[in-house]
Each structure stands twice: as structure tokens, then as C-alpha cells.
Amino acid sequence: MGIKNEDRLKDIDTIKSRFESLNYICSREIATAVYLAYHLEKPVLIEGPPGVGKTELAKTTAKMLDLSCIRLQCYEGLDESKAIYEWKYGKQLLYTQVLKETLGEVLQGAKGLTESVKKLQSFGDIFFSEEFLEPRPLLKALKEKESCVLLIDEVDKSDHEFESLLLEILSDFQLSIPEIGTVAARKDKKPIVFLTSNNTREISDALKRRCLHLYIPFPEAELERQIVEARVPDISKQLNKQLVAFIQELREMDLKKVPAISETIDWAKTLILLHSESLDTELVRETLNVILKFQEDVETVSAELSAITGRAIKDK
Amino acid sequence: MSEIRATLVDFVKVLRASEIKVSPAETLDAMETMQLIGLKDREFLKTSLSMVLSKTPEEKDAFGNCFDNFFKFEKPKNDHEPGAAPPDQQDYSSENKQEQTDRKGGGSGEASGSSEEDSEEIDEETTLTPNSELGKLLLLGSRAELMVKIIEAGRKVEVKQIVVFTQKGLYTRKIMDDMGLKGLQDEVKELKNLKGKPETNLARKLEKGKEALREQVRDYVEKQFLLHADETGKELREELLKKVKLSNLEKRNFKDVQEIVVKMAKKLVAIHSKRRKVFKRGQLDVRKTLRSNMQFNGILFNLKWKSKKVDRPKVICICDVSGSVSNYSRFLLMFLYSLAEILPKVRSFAFSSDLGEVTTLFEKNNLEDAMAKTMRDYGNGSTDYGQMLEDFRSSILKDVNSRTTIIILGDARNNYGDPKSEILREMYDKAQRIIWLNPETRSSWSAGDSEMSKYSPACHQAEVCNSLVHLERVVANLLRYAR
Incomplete structure (x- = not known):
């Protein structure tokens, strides 16, 4: 890692622009989290609604730093023989x-x-x-020669017991294996650890205490426009604006599942495919199932569709 | 640096007071972060610290407020010293943070020297410049220096300890004393005695300065009060509200109580949300064992034992909503609904004579509306426990099984009607537990038209319940027994 990555993580603006060049548009908070994670050598716990780019952040960080990304997907019943x-x-x-x-x-x-x-x-x-010894993701991450990004995805899906298992690696970057002894990461080659959680249950205080906590909310309109532009470069400025305004308004409504960024991007791609240049009520009605995943929600929105579309089009 | 550390520790205390849980380890992390980030970029520092110290979205909100309040330095409003003020003010507004460090650094050295001399130095000279330390500071010193002095003095008299607002005057006085008020007053007296024109002029100036200072110190104390005491006061109030009889609560306290209930419920959720497995040690689970050892060619390396997950309790809650007890049932229902996360199957019923289900009503409406609607539909009429039990048997008893807990909340005052306690007995045999919560004290249970003596033998548990503390205990017990 050494000097090269030190340079890439020099300050917040550098991180931001580097992310941008990889098509990941981030807020200052996110860049700050990455900066702190690297310099304080602490894991980052990322929370937020689904589809705001929690997992993507870890992957992009790995790409930016030219490190391998080791991913551990958590699920109920995950135990040490699968994780360590x-x-x-x-x-x-x-x-x-x-x-x-x-x-x-x-x-x-x-x-x-x-x-x-x-x-x-x-x-x-x-x-x-x-x-x-067959190393599983956590052990692999520690033994990696050139450091790495360790992504522990959806910790909230795992059992309480598994959380306790993580504590050792999170605070000291080491693991104890009874038959062999302690395996520790090399100094200054410690992995950068990201944990993501969808908040399906409360994460224990012990785990939270050891992590930096980053909450990624839904982005502001301006930021979201940039994201759409980065991800769907073909989109016209006008459509982008209307689309984001529409989505932003939906998020204010009382829905079972509000559309996330990933849905916005999907929708943008759909509209491009249909060769549309601007929104209109009919078009929205036909493509509504791309952004809304529950029939109940579709019905709620349909009732006020023309009003919302009108506002989104007018919105400058 | 140690000054900054002390400030940070103070800040952490403020955070804790506004219900952000910060452990000592996190405080250390925060110090490290501060060293890494530096103090130049205020926003950067704020986001960084918020990542280290606050760990839920709610806490982050609270953190933002605390940070802004704690590290706030207002422009002084009235400036009567022409020379020094303007450049300082600019500093204040543009680079708050920087300013603070500078002052912190300079402040510590000065303060120790000056305050000692203050009281001893009584001036006899009658030049136009004031002689006491405080006087000099007032007329010649800059705003920033003055503020540093105030903060220094505040730290010395421990203004953080302020608890109630009546102490504001006391602390203002203490701070001013510490800053050398006596020296100033002596000087003013001296000057007035001399009666020369320049002297009186100076005296007047000093008096004016003193008044301005008093105001500033008051401001400072006020701010400290808001930071440190407001929340402590709230805690005191909450403790009190928990113990007060629910029927004695006044309407204006309802909001506070609601907050407390939610908080209590959250605590219970945190403790009980973990589903325990109960292992039956000694019983081999043959199927599981074979399956997991298939990879070893059927040689039994790993033995699997039978275990079972403990089910969450199914709760049926029956509330008397006749006038006398409606206040209690209101809070019980509130409590149960806040526990939705760990008690997924709560059904509630309300009655005064006829029993009606209000489960969906409470799910769909907020508490106020739900309560009002319940009262409208079921609240009138005289209490008839017999009828209620009759209704229960005919429509709900079939859903009761050995995992159901039934909570009945009521005073058991039946207006001398037929208590029909045999139905309760039937319920007792079918359900896992029956808990009767009575808001009246035990001594009045068998007095008058109370049928408690007939009902209580058919309950697993009959409890007095008339305050939030009681409620919390009952629900906690309920969760524990469910294991």
C-alpha cells in the first residue's frame, strides 16, 4: 500500500474526486468516513435505507485503492466455520x-x-x-499480503452470537485459532473494514463502539442528479431534472417502500430505452412498476400521479 | 493541548446529558480524531466527531445540536471600546474554531498570573488609565480577552455544576468575583472620593463597563445552564413522573410520559429482542448430526444436539375503559404497542360492559385518536365484568392456547353484579398465564363492590399497578416468563 494510497487518501477533496472518476458520487460525509477509516484504522459501520450505495461504497473504495475486496455476506446461521x-x-x-x-x-x-x-x-x-487450514473471508483478509478491503455485508442479518465473534477482528485486527494461536494482520497493512446494516435489528453496543458510524440517507436532489448523470451518461439534462424531482417527491409520501437511488437509476435507464425526452403522465403510469415494488404503493401514487408529474415537470 | 482535551471531556459530558451514549473508549477515539483532523475546518471536525461519537440517526441529530450549541461563540452585541473591537469581531465570525484554540492556548498562562494579583493590587494612582486588572481589561482589553477571562473564571467556579435556574445569579456573582470585581469596586470608590473631573469620568466609564460585563457573564451562565442543567433537570422530572400515580398525571404531562414510555419500551426491546435457544443437552439430533457429518464420510465428528427456539409470548390484553381506570389502560396499551418489535402478537380489547377488539384501531391511529375513539365506542355505561367474561368466552376463548398470556387491567368493581369467576377459571386452565393488574392498592381490593377476592385465585398473578414503574416491571416480567 504505502505511499501510493497515502496519497490517494490525502484529504477529503482528493477522495471525492477520485470516487467521482470511478462514477461514485459521494457526499462529504462519506468521503470523511473513508478518510477516517484509513487514518484511524477503524472499521466503518454503514447504515441507511436499502439501495443508497452502502455496499457500492466498499467496492468502490477497493477499486480506488487497487485492493482486492473480500466480501462476507451475512445470513442467519452463519458461523465461524463459514466466516473464519x-x-x-x-x-x-x-x-x-x-x-x-x-x-x-x-x-x-x-x-x-x-x-x-x-x-x-x-x-x-x-x-x-x-x-x-481452510481460510474463510475474515482470516483471508488478515493474511492478505497487500492489505485489502473487507466488506461484511448486512451484519444485521446474522445472529447475535456472530456479532460477538466479530469483535476481536474489529478492535485488534486479529483472530485467535485455538490450535494454532493468534493470527494478526501485518502492521500498516491492516484491512479497511466496512460493515453494512439495513437496520432490521439493533446492532449491539459493543460492536458499535468499535466502529465509526456512517449514516447514508437518501441524497439531496442536486447530488442525486449528479449520480444519475454519472451512472446514465446518455440522459438529457431536462429529463434528469424532472426524474429526480419526481422521485424526491415520492420519498415524501407515505409508502411501504420508497424508491432508492438504485431504483432511480433503473428508471432512468428504462426511460432512455424508451427514447423519451421528458416525463408525462402516461409514460410515468406505464413505467411506475420500475420504481415501486408494491401494488399497494402503485395504487397510492396512481391516484395523485398527474399532480406529482405536473409539479416535477414545472419544477425548475 | 490539555485545554482542548478538557474541553472535549466537557463536550462528552454534554452529549451524555442529551442521551447520546458515549463510552470512555469513544472519547479516546474522539481525541485521536481531533488530533488527526485538526481544528481548522469546523464542518469537517463536526462530521468526523459525529461519526466517532454518535451511533444512530437520532443520536446524530442530537449531536448536531449539541455541537452547535457547545462550540458557539457569538459576536458581542454592544461594543463601547472603539479601538480593539473591530478586528476581533471579524475573527469571531470568520474563524470561530481557530479563535478558540488561540484563546485557549493564551488563556491558561495569563489567567493563573492575573487572578492572584487581582485582590492584592489596590491602586492609589490617579492617572486616567484604570489600575485594577479587571478595569484594565474592561477598558483596554479586547473582547476576546474578556471572554477568555470569563470562561477561565467559569471553569474555576465550576459553573458546569449548575442544576436549577435559580442558581444563575449566584454563579454570575461567583464568576465576577473571581475575575476581580472587588478590585474594580475599590478602584471606583477611590476614584469617586478624589472628585477630580478626569477621575469621575473614568469612574463612570468603569461602572458602565462593569454593567456590560455583568450582562455578558449572565449570558455565559445562561448558556452553560442550557447546556448542562436543562437535561439534568429533565432527568429528575422523568424519574419523578415514573413514580407518580398515573391517575394523578395532568394533561400537560402526557407528552413527557409518552416519551418515557417509548424509552422504557426501547430498553425492554433491547434486553429481550434476542431469542434464546434452549438446549436439551443429552438428546442427540440424529438427522442434523448425520447431515453435518456427511462430508467426513459418515464418521461422526460433530455431534448436534436438539435445541428449540423459545417462542415469543402471544399477548391478549383486556382493558377496562370505564372512567375510573381509563387513564391506566391508556398507558398499558401505549406500552404494549411500543413493544411491537418483540411482542408481535398483541391483541387488545376494551370494555366497560360489552367487549370489543381495538387492535387495528391502535395500529392505525395515533394514541390520542385511538384512545378517544375507544372511549367513544366502549367508554360509556357501567362496568360489568360478568358480561365481559361472557363475551370473551363466546368469541375469543377458542384462540387462547398454552402460549397465550392474558393481561386484564381493571379495578374489578362490578357494581354488585354477577362476577362469573368460573369463566375466568376456564381461561386460567387454557392460557399460559393470566395477569390481573389492579390500579387500586391491595387494602381496598375486597372492600365495597370489588370482586378481586373472587377473581384473584383464578389468576397466575394479581398485581397492583398504578405507576409507570409498576408497568415496566409487569411487562419485563411478562417477557421473562415467556422464556
Whole structure:
């Protein structure tokens, strides 16, 4: 990593413009979080409604820093054998079978049981060495030679117990494996850790305490326009403006699921595909199912469709 | 640097007072952040600190307010010293943060020296420049210097400890004393005694300065009060409200109480939201074991034991809404609905004689409306527990099973009607638990038309419940037993 990345994360503006060149438009808060994460060597817990680019942030950071991105997707029932390490039982079994014959040769000359055991013990714990260890994402991230970005996605989906498992790696960048000892990340090659959460449940205080907390809200109109422009470069300025104004208004309404940025982008792509230059009521009605994912919501919005569209078109 | 640290610690205290949980470890992180960021860019520092110190969206909001209030330096409004003021004011408005550090740095050295000399130095000279430290400061010093002195003095007399607003005068006085008010007053007296024209002039000027200073100090104390004491006062009030009898609550307190209820409910949610598995140690789960050991060629490396997840309680809540107890049921319902996260299956019923379900009503409306509608529909008429139980048996009893908890809230005053306690007995046999909450004290349970003595044997638990503390205890118990 060294000087190169130090340079890329020099200050907030540099980070912002670098993100922009990778088509990720971010607010100052987000850039600040990345800056702090790198310089304070602390994990970042990202919260916010779905579809605002939480996971994307981690991926883009990895891309910006030319690091590999190791992702751990959390789900209910995720445990240490899937997240940290596992012993390669198969290999261990196979080796014992193969070595059975050799064992006789090794033990030649040993008299009695005590001597044999002594001789065996002098070989150490061959079967519980790194050779037989299958590293899972967390361990992999620590052992990575060139540092990396570790993305622990949707922590809120995992069990409470798993959260506690994360504490060691989050605070000290190390993991304890009973049979081997402690595996720690190299100094100044510590991974940059992002955790994302959709707030389906409260994350424990112990975990929160160890992280920087970044809340990504829905973006302001101006920022959203920039995002759409970066992601859908073909879109006309006029359509972009109307589209964002429409979406922003929807977010004010009482809906089951309000459209997120990803929906805005999808919608923009749809409209481009339909060769439309500006919004009108009919067009919106036909494409409404791109941005609204519940029939209930579609009905609510349909009732006021023409009014909202009118406002969005007029809005300068 | 140590000055900045002290300021930061003060800031953390303020944060804690406005309900942002900040651990010592986070305070250390904040120091580190401050060192990394520096103090030049105010917004940058604010976002950075908010990431380190506040960990939920609500906390972030509160943090924003606290930060703005704590690190606020207003322009002084009236300036009567012409020379020094203008450049300083510019500094104030443009670079608040920078200004603060400068002052902090310079302030500590000066203050220790000056305050000691203050009281000893009584001037006899009659030149046109004032001689006491404070006088000099008032007429010749800059606004910034004065403010530093005020803050220094404030720290010394521990203005942070202020609790109630009546102490404002006291602390204003204390700060001014510390700044050398006595020296100033002596000087003014001296000057007046001399009766020369320039002397009286100077005396008048000094008096004017003193008044202005008093105002400024008052302002400062006011601000400190808002920062430190307002929230402490609130805590005191909340503690009090929790213990007060719900029937004695006045309408204006309802909002506060609602807040408290939500807070209590949140606490309970945090404690109980984790679903425990109960392991039956000793019972091998053959299917699971075989499945997980398939990868080892069927050799049993990992043994899996049977476990079961404990179900959340199903709660049915029956509230008497006749006039005498409606206040209590109101809060019980509020409590239960705030617990929606861990009690997904709450059904509520209201009655004074006929029983009616109000579950959807409470889900769809806010509390005020729901309560009003419930009162309108069920509130009138005299209480008839027998009829209520009859209704319950005919329509709801079939939904009751061994995982259901039934909470009945009422005073059991049946107007000498038929109590029909045999129906309650039937419910008792079917349900997991029946809890009766009675707002009246135990001594009046068997007096008059109260049927409590007949009902209570058919309940698993009969409790007095007339304050928020009681409510919290009951619900916490409910959650615990559900395990």
C-alpha cells in the first residue's frame, strides 16, 4: 500500500474526486468516513435505507485503492466455520490413510508403547498446522499480503452470537485459532473494514463502539442528479431534472417502500430505452412498476400521479 | 493541548446529558480524531466527531445540536471600546474554531498570573488609565480577552455544576468575583472620593463597563445552564413522573410520559429482542448430526444436539375503559404497542360492559385518536365484568392456547353484579398465564363492590399497578416468563 494510497487518501477533496472518476458520487460525509477509516484504522459501520450505495461504497473504495475486496455476506446461521476458518477434514483423513504405512517405518526401533508415543510427539501437531487450514473471508483478509478491503455485508442479518465473534477482528485486527494461536494482520497493512446494516435489528453496543458510524440517507436532489448523470451518461439534462424531482417527491409520501437511488437509476435507464425526452403522465403510469415494488404503493401514487408529474415537470 | 482535551471531556459530558451514549473508549477515539483532523475546518471536525461519537440517526441529530450549541461563540452585541473591537469581531465570525484554540492556548498562562494579583493590587494612582486588572481589561482589553477571562473564571467556579435556574445569579456573582470585581469596586470608590473631573469620568466609564460585563457573564451562565442543567433537570422530572400515580398525571404531562414510555419500551426491546435457544443437552439430533457429518464420510465428528427456539409470548390484553381506570389502560396499551418489535402478537380489547377488539384501531391511529375513539365506542355505561367474561368466552376463548398470556387491567368493581369467576377459571386452565393488574392498592381490593377476592385465585398473578414503574416491571416480567 504505502505511499501510493497515502496519497490517494490525502484529504477529503482528493477522495471525492477520485470516487467521482470511478462514477461514485459521494457526499462529504462519506468521503470523511473513508478518510477516517484509513487514518484511524477503524472499521466503518454503514447504515441507511436499502439501495443508497452502502455496499457500492466498499467496492468502490477497493477499486480506488487497487485492493482486492473480500466480501462476507451475512445470513442467519452463519458461523465461524463459514466466516473464519475450517479444518480440511478430508485432507486430514486422506493423509492419515496414506501415512499409515510410513508410520511403521518411523516407529521402527522404538521399544514399547511409551517410547513410540514419545517419538510420535516429537513430530508436533502436523495435522493441525496451516497446511490443513481452510481460510474463510475474515482470516483471508488478515493474511492478505497487500492489505485489502473487507466488506461484511448486512451484519444485521446474522445472529447475535456472530456479532460477538466479530469483535476481536474489529478492535485488534486479529483472530485467535485455538490450535494454532493468534493470527494478526501485518502492521500498516491492516484491512479497511466496512460493515453494512439495513437496520432490521439493533446492532449491539459493543460492536458499535468499535466502529465509526456512517449514516447514508437518501441524497439531496442536486447530488442525486449528479449520480444519475454519472451512472446514465446518455440522459438529457431536462429529463434528469424532472426524474429526480419526481422521485424526491415520492420519498415524501407515505409508502411501504420508497424508491432508492438504485431504483432511480433503473428508471432512468428504462426511460432512455424508451427514447423519451421528458416525463408525462402516461409514460410515468406505464413505467411506475420500475420504481415501486408494491401494488399497494402503485395504487397510492396512481391516484395523485398527474399532480406529482405536473409539479416535477414545472419544477425548475 | 490539555485545554482542548478538557474541553472535549466537557463536550462528552454534554452529549451524555442529551442521551447520546458515549463510552470512555469513544472519547479516546474522539481525541485521536481531533488530533488527526485538526481544528481548522469546523464542518469537517463536526462530521468526523459525529461519526466517532454518535451511533444512530437520532443520536446524530442530537449531536448536531449539541455541537452547535457547545462550540458557539457569538459576536458581542454592544461594543463601547472603539479601538480593539473591530478586528476581533471579524475573527469571531470568520474563524470561530481557530479563535478558540488561540484563546485557549493564551488563556491558561495569563489567567493563573492575573487572578492572584487581582485582590492584592489596590491602586492609589490617579492617572486616567484604570489600575485594577479587571478595569484594565474592561477598558483596554479586547473582547476576546474578556471572554477568555470569563470562561477561565467559569471553569474555576465550576459553573458546569449548575442544576436549577435559580442558581444563575449566584454563579454570575461567583464568576465576577473571581475575575476581580472587588478590585474594580475599590478602584471606583477611590476614584469617586478624589472628585477630580478626569477621575469621575473614568469612574463612570468603569461602572458602565462593569454593567456590560455583568450582562455578558449572565449570558455565559445562561448558556452553560442550557447546556448542562436543562437535561439534568429533565432527568429528575422523568424519574419523578415514573413514580407518580398515573391517575394523578395532568394533561400537560402526557407528552413527557409518552416519551418515557417509548424509552422504557426501547430498553425492554433491547434486553429481550434476542431469542434464546434452549438446549436439551443429552438428546442427540440424529438427522442434523448425520447431515453435518456427511462430508467426513459418515464418521461422526460433530455431534448436534436438539435445541428449540423459545417462542415469543402471544399477548391478549383486556382493558377496562370505564372512567375510573381509563387513564391506566391508556398507558398499558401505549406500552404494549411500543413493544411491537418483540411482542408481535398483541391483541387488545376494551370494555366497560360489552367487549370489543381495538387492535387495528391502535395500529392505525395515533394514541390520542385511538384512545378517544375507544372511549367513544366502549367508554360509556357501567362496568360489568360478568358480561365481559361472557363475551370473551363466546368469541375469543377458542384462540387462547398454552402460549397465550392474558393481561386484564381493571379495578374489578362490578357494581354488585354477577362476577362469573368460573369463566375466568376456564381461561386460567387454557392460557399460559393470566395477569390481573389492579390500579387500586391491595387494602381496598375486597372492600365495597370489588370482586378481586373472587377473581384473584383464578389468576397466575394479581398485581397492583398504578405507576409507570409498576408497568415496566409487569411487562419485563411478562417477557421473562415467556422464556
